[in-house]
Amino acid sequence: MVREDGKRNFALRSSNGEEESVFSGNTPRQAALKAARRLEPGSSGDEADRTELRLREKGTDKVHIYDGWAWEETAPDDKPDWMPNEITEANVSKKGIDHLDE
Template identity: 65%
Template sequence: MASTSDDPRNYALRDESGEETSVFTGQVPRQAALKVARRLDPADSEAQASREEFRLREKGTKKLHIYEGWAWRNEAPEDKPDWMAETITKANVSKEGIEHLDEL
């Protein structure tokens, strides 16, 4: 079966030592990066949020996507479902570049 661009891909979160600690799924690297950013410690507002750099390796490749991410708390929308909390975590990311690994 041929892979299409709609197929979700897996991205491994790498720490400083190169150890892959978690896997996030997304159709594009940014989608997975946003999931990582939402797990960061949220600030009270976007303006106060500190940026953290993290690296995601696309599984099956030697491509390392480098992102800067930040998260903040926000009020849930007025039309939120009953199960949703009053405060939610929002996140944003900025792509810093791509590196190619020599080995895995």
């Protein structure tokens, strides 16, 4: 279901089918990036553990499947005062789409 502002809601599904959290975004990738930032960060993007993220688009039977990973990085020099010195960066790679039979 698309909201007035164009954003859609995506529920993060665990391996047993429970939906733990909801992330919103204009695209499934945007929601997957938000979910990936909550993963345990590695020391760098190359060394971070890949985790499968399954996001069901609310109002449909589509499940978008991504590999996601996160890492710690030093904040830029021109960061605002409220930003911590270490920030979490994330990336995702799409694996495909499943359709629920429920």
